[in-house]
Each structure stands twice: as C-alpha cells, then as structure tokens.
Amino acid sequence: MSLTHTDQNGHAHMVDVSAKTDSARVARASGRVRAAPATLALICDNGLKKGDVLAVARIAAIQAAKKCWELIPLCHQIPLSGVTVEFELDHDNGTIHIQAQCKTTAPTGVEMEALTAVSVAGLTLYDMCKAVDRGMSIDTVRLETKSGGAGGDWHRGAQA
Amino acid sequence: MSLTHTDQNGHAHMVDVSAKTDSARVARASGRVRAAPATLALICDNGLKKGDVLAVARIAAIQAAKKCWELIPLCHQIPLSGVTVEFELDHDNGTIHIQAQCKTTAPTGVEMEALTAVSVAGLTLYDMCKAVDRGMSIDTVRLETKSGGAGGDWHRGAQA
Amino acid sequence: MSLTHTDQNGHAHMVDVSAKTDSARVARASGRVRAAPATLALICDNGLKKGDVLAVARIAAIQAAKKCWELIPLCHQIPLSGVTVEFELDHDNGTIHIQAQCKTTAPTGVEMEALTAVSVAGLTLYDMCKAVDRGMSIDTVRLETKSGGAGGDWHRGAQA
Amino acid sequence: MSLTHTDQNGHAHMVDVSAKTDSARVARASGRVRAAPATLALICDNGLKKGDVLAVARIAAIQAAKKCWELIPLCHQIPLSGVTVEFELDHDNGTIHIQAQCKTTAPTGVEMEALTAVSVAGLTLYDMCKAVDRGMSIDTVRLETKSGGAGGDWHRGAQA
Amino acid sequence: MSLTHTDQNGHAHMVDVSAKTDSARVARASGRVRAAPATLALICDNGLKKGDVLAVARIAAIQAAKKCWELIPLCHQIPLSGVTVEFELDHDNGTIHIQAQCKTTAPTGVEMEALTAVSVAGLTLYDMCKAVDRGMSIDTVRLETKSGGAGGDWHRGAQA
C-alpha cells in the first residue's frame, strides 16, 4: 500500500487519469457545526423571518464545490453535473447537521468536492455567528457514500 | 443579541467596518484529522524520505487563508501579514493535529482565515490519503485564540 | 479631455494612484431586470415560502463586488469595508429594481464595485428564471451617487 | 410552471444535468452602453490611433465568459469551445452596441456565458470612460438567440 | 500564414474548436533558473533537511497549470488528466532545470499549461530566494515536445 499522490521519491504530482474513461459518479459527505443553544435559536429565528443565513451557507458550499480543484492542489478539474446541500438543526444536541451531494460524469470521483462543500458550509455558518459564539466548532466532516468509477461503491457503515 | 451579518429583515450584507481603524490582529485555529494507523504510517514514511505530503497540505492551507474572502461570502478582504501552519502526528490516537496562525493589520479580524487554513489543510490531507483510507474524518476545527481589535482578546479555555 | 486609462499612445495601463491618499468613499448603483408577470410571480412565491432566489442574487452580487478587480482589467484592488444589496419587485411595471452600495477607505473609488454588484445580481436572477422566461433583459445599470475622494461627490440628478 | 433552480422548499441547488448528453450549443447575447457624444468621440479617437480601449473590453468579456460559473452561483462549469465579442459605435444614438457569441459542446447551454460577456464588456467600457462620463448606463443586456440542446432553438423575435 | 487568435480585422477571439474532437494529448516544457552558487547551496541544504522549497515550487506549478485558462486570455478551459513537475540542480552551471509535463483528453492541446507550469515554478523559486539573490533570472522557457491532436507531434530538435 502506498500513497497515490506522490511518486517513488515522495514528490507530489497530479495523478494521471488519462487512461480512465468517464463514468457517472456520486459522492455524499456530511459534517456538523456545534454551537451554543442561543446561537441555534438565532439561526432558527433568522429562518422564521425568511432570513438568508442558511441560504448564504448553501450558496457558499455549492460555489466551493465548483472551486475544489483550485483549493486542493492535486485535485483534478471536475465539471459538476449537480450539487445539493441540506441543513438540519438539532436543538437537543446543539448541532447543525450539514449534508452535501455532488454528481459528475468524469474519469475520477467527486468525494473532495462534497467534502469541500460541507467544510465551507460550516465555515460560513461560523462566520455569520462568530460575533455571538466564538466557541463553535466544525466536526466530523467525512465521506458518507460514493458510487461510480472503477473503485466501486463505498458506504461508511459497510467498511468494517 | 442578534446576528451581525443580516439586517433587520434577515437579509445578508457585508458588515460595514468603515468606522473601525486598523489594528494589529492575530488568530490561531486548530483541528485534527482522524485516520487509520496505516495511513499515519504512510504519511510518516513520506516525511522520512523528504516527501511532499505535509508540504502540500501546508501550502494549500496558506493559499486558502489568502482566499478566505472569496470562499466565505460575507468575509472582508483582509491582507494577511503572516501565516504559519504546523502539523503534529499523534500515532497513539490516530490523529494529525493541525494548527494555523494568521496575522494582519486591518479593521477586522482573521479568525476566518485561520479556520479556513485548518479546514483546507485537513481536506488536502484527506485528498492525498483517500485512496488508502476513505474513512478519515476532519474534526474539531475551532478557534483557539484571537487578539487585537475592539472586541478584545479571546482564549478558548477562558470562555467559561 | 482624454481617457485616463490609456497613455498618449492609446495603450492601456493601470492608472497610477500612488500619490493619492486613502479617504472614505461610498458609491451606489442601480439597475433593473425586466421580466414577464408570471416570472415576477414565481420570484414572489419563492420569497413567500422563504425561498433562496433573492438571497442567491444578493450573495452573488456581494461576492462579485469583491472580485471586481479581477473582472475589470484596469481596476485597482480595493478592500471593501461594507456592501449592501437590495431588491424591490415592481409588479405593475414587470421589473425587479436592484440597488447596491459599496464602501471603502482607499485611494480610489468604488463605483465599479457597485456597478459590478448590480450587473451580477441581474445576471443571477436571469440564470435562475431563464428556464421560464428567456426574454428577460437587464436594463439601466448605472451609477446613482458617489462620495469621497478628490473628485468630489456626484449625484445622477445633479449632473445637468 | 416553477423555478428550476430551487427545490420544493425553495432552496437553491445546482440543477442535476447528469442525465443529459453533450450536444453542440451556441448562444448570442447583446447589450448597449449609452454615453455622451464626447465619450464616443474619445473611444473613436483611441481606435484611430490603434488604442487599446475596445481591445481591453473584448478581452475582459472573453475572460468573464470563462469565469461565468464562478460569478453566477448555480451555473455549471462549461468548457467554452469559442467566444467572439463585437462592438459597433453608433454616434447618432450615442450608444456602443455589444454582441457576444459563445459555443460549447456540453449537457447544458451557454446563455449565461454570453450574457456575462456582454455585461462585463459594458462594465469595462464604463470603467475606462468613467473619469469623463459618470452618467453612462448599460442597457438592454439580453439573449438574442440560442441553439442546441433538448430545449431547442430560441430567437428573440420569434417568441411572441 | 496568419495569426489564429485574431480575425481578419486583427481583433482577438477565442478560437472556435467546436468542430474538433477530443483526443489524448501530452506536452512537455522546460526552463531554467540561473542563480548564484550560494543560492543553489541554500536550496540544496533545504532539501537535505527535508525542507519545502522545491515542494512549494512544484505545487505552485501544478496549480498554475490548472489555472492557465484564467491567466492566458484566449486559452480554452482544458481539464488536465495529469501533471508532473521535476527539478534538477546543476551546481556547475548555477542553474535549476525545470521540466513540466501535462496531459489531457481534449479538442485542443496543453502546451500553454506546461509552459505556464514551468514559468510559475521559476517565479516561485525566485520568490523564495529573492532575499538572498535578487539577480536570479528565469531563462529558456520553451516547449520541448507535444503529441496528439490533428496538428501532429512536435519535437524541439526535429524542427530544423
């Protein structure tokens, strides 16, 4: 087993995928923002009056997915064919759950695009709430499922 | 208490900081990547042979700090006067600790820049190791300290 | 009278503002999107159910203001200290009025940032509605007022 | 009839085009900049001495077409296979006519790319002439024709 | 013989490649940085202690290859399927040799991507060493070979 993104000397390269053919691919990632109850209440209130808070985070996430190749140095430029981002407020546990799904038809997968969308959604929520709650944290950003491509499908629960 | 990044109608805006003066500011953020022991061993081996893995993540983090205003929709464009990014491999707990520190002299702070650097460092490590370990997660991305500005200093431990 | 952005040979350059000092500046621009009544009704409905349509256009506008220097080749890189974007639906005349205001403290003005914000808000509205109304147009994108700087204030009505 | 870029809850998403196949597509958009006669004369003079003014606007427009996906939050990343931008000075009516045509082979169309090119050409002309004519406006930015794709062809005159 | 990137009036356009089909393409470019012996020694020392200098230049080069379409106004947006960047220190001649290879499957070639990678690698080396050696120069940035596409193969030695 060895790292794919470095050569035998340990030097970084963009992995050659020229021999791979395009296939339909989907990846879904998730994460959560932990916040104080009062912060969650403010986000909820903003939503009740048709506010922009979750919309801003959703747009930031979609745009970040499209810019993944620019942020992550060795990522390929993948044309996304669809992105969705969902939020769920969990007042009991003081968390905002984030889910992002990305699709493409390409020679390589969109896991990084989905993970980037989740991370930037979390960062954007932090930004908009930081004046009232600097102690927030972004947690458990991880891949949930991926499908398509020669590597086959992967589901978090099924890995054991 | 109300959200600063939305107006009385809940609409997003870039907060007006034109009345604030420049001051020296520092922010430090941290996070961790949880990985399988074999993944940590590969990163460690890469380092032993002078490989690029941690260097790639460090560069990605520094560049992301500079692009924070582009990723986070309501962030101001802050000229950074210094960025450092450090990694620490903790084999016992299967984690890579990430720390980023950003400095500026500006009317508003650099918390988001430091948090963005940590997140993108984590995403870059995920990218380079994902072929061997899709189950990795990025955890506990949070602000550690900030200083400077009218808001005063903030330290994680001191908030209680 | 001659063009400031080209030299005596007609060649483009970024105008030298190194002798100018920072001053507080504000610019406000406006424009309108003309659409079919059914399109306006859909945007209105989306708003009633707390939808994202106007929020997406607002965020796109704010981000475009920050990227103005990248889009307009001879623009200076101006750090914005505040941006607001407002929409008003005028069902009688079948138009969406767009207003953007940008602020900075800089050696040169933010007219282009405000005009870029309005244009990109209009383009984003077109994008989201084009499947139902390809005939929409973006009209009367223009500066309303600017203040600050050696050039003094300017108001549209006062120019005659 | 409903908006395609928001889901049943009104939330924004990047529309899933993964089931669509690539096809050759063309879109042509137009717009005009209204300026004072003296401003048009200066642009004309610049052209007579082989100046850069229209060239700068043309280049800005081509580059903006390539960046459309970055400016318009829900746009797909479309690889353009050709872009042309034309200007026509109409001294009698005090306007500069702008036309842009974009081509691609992709699962979705290039209307937004053509409209963005026209808008940024107009903004760039405004920028270069603003010191002599702040009252300029950008008008009637609209789609003229599109062809290709499942949606079929569309021509402005034919919509009635 | 005429320039392909301008029309019969000399106006710039993005060349229409819509009639061309995708094919596998490779381009390799090279260049060199001339530096004082002491500068080369510092780079070498940095490498001996597993330093980041060459890694930073390599990452900058790979990222620049992906952004070529954004830097070079008339370049098409080409999705790269692989990039490698190599350095060789030549202490006798006081030069660092840079080689970059880019691959794609696209309707047009990747010569500009490879040349951009080499140039940005050189600029990045200059940046990191400029405090000790402002006299460095970047030389002989040129295409070595290209293959694929209707234009056929090209090798530097074979052109005479």
Next chain:
Amino acid sequence: MSLTHTDQNGHAHMVDVSAKTDSARVARASGRVRAAPATLALICDNGLKKGDVLAVARIAAIQAAKKCWELIPLCHQIPLSGVTVEFELDHDNGTIHIQAQCKTTAPTGVEMEALTAVSVAGLTLYDMCKAVDRGMSIDTVRLETKSGGAGGDWHRGAQA
C-alpha cells in the same frame, strides 16, 4: 545567510511582515520572447492594422500582476497602485522586449508582481503565435530595479 521563506525546520511559511510599515515601492522587471522573423512580422502587421495582439498581452500582464499573490504561494496580497507594461519589437535580433513596472504602498515589495507580469505577457504572446511558431522561447525574465522599503534600492547593473 538563510532562506527567509522557510523556518528552522525548512518548512514554508508566509513571512511575518506585521512589524513593517507601509512605504512607497516600485519594481521594474524585463524579459524577452525570441521568435522567428516571420512571427515578428505577423505581430508587426497585426499592430499596423490596429490589431489586438500586443493589447491582449498587455492586459494579461496587468491582470497577472494583480493575481500574483494567488499564483506564488508565499506572496503577500499587495494592493497595486499602478502597473505599466511596454513592448518593443527588435526585428534584427528576433526578439520582443517586455518591460513591466508595478507600484504599491505596502509593507513589502512588488518585485514578484513585476516579474509575474513579464512572464505572463511572454506566455500570452507565445499562445497567440504558437500555431505559426512553436519554437519560441521566453528568456531572461529578471528584475531590473526596485526602490522603497527598508531593504533599500537595487539596480541590476549596480550589484557587482
């Protein structure tokens, strides 16, 4: 003597300039493109008919100067207060001379911005002429002079 852009472990960082004050700075860089006589003649002809070739390269150079911080990983974000780019065709020696000058008022210099402008001007000329002359090379990209800042002035001739 040691490298400023890496710490004692050889790790890259963005150099901390927070203790430095703003000062007026200027840097001038140069380079040349070597081309076949027929290529130079085509560029010259394009100029005679008021063509865009040199204008495109000039605009690309100015925009690249503004994006230097994005291309060169450890560069600071410097707001440029003026950029000029000049070309001179030397038919006898088969070269196009490129000169770029950048100005700023900032805590650190603009050498990299000027060098990046020259490099991207050269790459853009290569791009527009490559269909007729793949053998072109970009040579002798180097700093000519810099002034301002604690480091003092530097002139190429004066370094011996």
